[in-house]
Amino acid sequence: MMRSYYVCWLLTLLSWPVCAAPSTQSLLEEAQRYAADYPGLISLCDLTQRTGHPSRAPSYRAKGPPPVSLPNEPDIEASTLTPSRVTGKTLPRRTIAPTKVFDNLYYVGAGNVAAWVIQTSEGLILIDTLNNAAQAQQYIVKGLRTLGLDPADIKYIVITHEHGDHYGGQAFLTAQYQPTLLMSERGWQALQNGTVAVHSSRWGPAPTKVTTVAHRSRITLGEITVQFFATPGHTPGTLSVVFDVKDSENTHTAVLWGGTGLNFGPQGLQLQQYAHSALAMQQTVQQLNIEVFLSNHPGRDGTAQRIQQLAQRSPQAHPFVSNVSHVTSAFRLLEICALIQYQHIGLAEKP
Ligand SMILES: [Zn+2]
Known part of the structure; x- marks a missing residue:
């Protein structure tokens, strides 16, 4: 079934509509089944938002001043914009305390954008660096020190x-600690070519030197291996990350979308x-037995709520650990929402 979908997808891409696509209504009904497990993702299926809809689309362009993002769009954070550009008022700041989420995984992000740190016997692997130097200092540097x-x-x-x-x-962070910066080849090219569609004056400078990582490549530091997956979509260069997390005697495999x-x-x-x-990630989740779904925005994976649950956890249940089926459904939900938005564009373009 998965293979036939690939064929259909490929043929559709070649404008050869030989496969009947499921209706938007049936996709929406399926999406609703996963919504309770992933309340931070279901908004992607909302056709009334400007997501993917021409009439509400941002005026994105290759270069130039930034478009204004919606304050409820958690992937270009409201806080990356000056308050006056969003509502004219200062938005309340949510914060998430630096937290040891697994024995080898720590949250040191802000309230609306994440920074995760994997601890190994040979050092730390930081995933994302927040908006600017001030945030890196406030959340990542101080957060790590708070956590020892x-x-x-x-x-x-x-x-x-x-x-x-x-x-x-x-x-x-690079000036302070001289780490190796890793990103996808396509992401690096987009930064170099100036083809990234969104900008904010709040953002610190883009990298000038990186090591690019290929699809399915790995790095190992100490006892931890991190595998990279090119997952273009949100941007051409989006890179997802798979690694093991430890919870006492238990080891689980996590994916960060x-x-x-x-x-x-x-x-x-x-x-x-x-x-x-x-x-493709649904297949990867099943092949690698992935039981933990993480995001680089805490609103998407319910980080804040799950960290609260962590404080009251029962001996067995870890609130960040679900199962392969649940994690697969997260990616099915993401797939469905993209398909729905794609279908919506097609409908909107018809006379
Ligand atoms: Zn983004």
């Missing part, structure tokens, strides 16, 4: 995609790439 870790031990920084709320703190929002306007090819990446 030394930011000087950061050996690698993974940049999940070419938006500044993920790379903005890298210049500060590298870019979630469909906030790039009515780009049909990009929506199809997103759906394809989310479909």
